[in-house]
Amino acid sequence: MGSEFALQHAAAPARSHFTVTFSDTVNVPFRSLWCNAAGNVAVVDLDDVVFVYTVPAGTELRVQGKRVNASLTTVAASSVAGWR
Numbered sequence: 001m002g003s004e005f006a007l008q009h010a011a012a013p014a015r016s017h018f019t020v021t022f023s024d025t026v027n028v029p030f031r032s033l034w035c036n037a038a039g040n041v042a043v044v045d046l047d048d049v050v051f052v053y054t055v056p057a058g059t060e061l062r063v064q065g066k067r068v069n070a071s072l073t074t075v076a077a078s079s080v081a082g083w084r
Helices: none
Strands: 017-019 030-034 039-045 049-056 058-062 063-071 079-081
Touching: 030 039, 049 058
Parallel strands: none
Antiparallel strands: 017 079, 030 058, 030 079, 039 049, 039 063
């Protein structure tokens, strides 16, 4: 898993949180996501694999990733928070 992003160990607590901006090109690494609304979230993982999660409102996705793609993501943009 040769990634340009050096993320903390997955068991360590998060250092900061932020509102996620969806993009098909701009990487903003995260350790997990919180989704306040239901819908689809297209996550690009550290190996550039895209996986679309269908989530109910109030879901934590415990997955490290590079970005959340705008295409295929249907969750409201203001409803997703990330942790680093």
